[in-house]
Amino acid sequence: DTGVSQDPRHKITKRGQNVTFRCDPISEHNRLYWYRQTLGQGPEFLTYFQNEAQLEKSRLLSDRFSAERPKGSFSTLEIQRTEQGDSAMYLCASSLVSKAGELFFGEGSRLTVL
Amino acid sequence: RKEVEQDPGPFNVPEGATVAFNCTYSNSASQSFFWYRQDCRKEPKLLMSVYSSGNEDGRFTAQLNRASQYISLLIRDSKLSDSATYLCVAYGGSQGNLIFGKGTKLSVKP
Numbered sequence: 001d002t003g004v005s006q007d008p009r010h011k012i013t014k015r016g017q018n019v020t021f022r023c024d025p026i027s028e029h030n031r032l033y034w035y036r037q038t039l040g041q042g043p044e045f046l047t048y049f050q051n052e053a054q055l056e057k058s059r060l061l062s063d064r065f066s067a068e069r070p071k072g073s074f075s076t077l078e079i080q081r082t083e084q085g086d087s088a089m090y091l092c093a094s095s096l097v098s099k100a101g102e103l104f105f106g107e108g109s110r111l112t113v114l
Numbered sequence: 115r116k117e118v119e120q121d122p123g124p125f126n127v128p129e130g131a132t133v134a135f136n137c138t139y140s141n142s143a144s145q146s147f148f149w150y151r152q153d154c155r156k157e158p159k160l161l162m163s164v165y166s167s168g169n170e171d172g173r174f175t176a177q178l179n180r181a182s183q184y185i186s187l188l189i190r191d192s193k194l195s196d197s198a199t200y201l202c203v204a205y206g207g208s209q210g211n212l213i214f215g216k217g218t219k220l221s222v223k224p
Binding site: 033035040041042043044045048056058091100101102103104105106107108 | 147150160214216
């Protein structure tokens with residue numbers, strides 16, 4: 001399967017703990033996006049990379065959130081000192097620069113903060 | 115004001131009906147527009163791009179009105195399998211990211 005893969009699919013953690021999600025995009029895609037989605041809402045933009053460069057971060061992304069894409073391939077999203085409000089589905093997507101609106105999403109990583 | 119706004123629905127229609135969704139966007143610099151489909155508890159998937167001249171893909175027709183800053187999606191001859199949430203997306207302008215609306219839920223009944 002050469003689609004976008006995310007790991008873990010589910011994560012339950014206690015408030016205050018750190019969590020890290022990983023995303024492996026489609027191999028030839030140079031753009032990688034992170035979105036967050038809660039029930040009844042559309043995906044909410046967090047950040048995106050073009051190759052290894054992080055080009056944009058949402059104002060909603062507090063300093064507890066950090067994302068990396070060190071070699072322009074896979075990406076990680078870390079949330080430090082988790083809060084209950086961080087509970088959501090974290091979606092990763094990738095695309096070609098030439099087809100930037102055509103995102104391919106992974107199945108998501110569902111975070112539950114107790 | 116949200117950047118991309120949609121009527122959340124739900125739209126409950128019988129099989130075979132024609133249904134239309136509208137979406138408005140606030141950033142006049144947005145360059146491209148798309149409709150995505152999201153099934154319950156699944157990831158969003160691209161349904162179709164929206165071209166300035168309007169475009170059709172089988173039973174689906176998308177149109178863009180830049181002057182009024184709205185996008186529409188028309189579904190003809192609705193099928194049970196069309197039941198999903200339809201997400202309107204704007205891309206470009208001053209940002210390189212894609213902005214999603216909250217989605218419009220469609221339920222097609224037998």
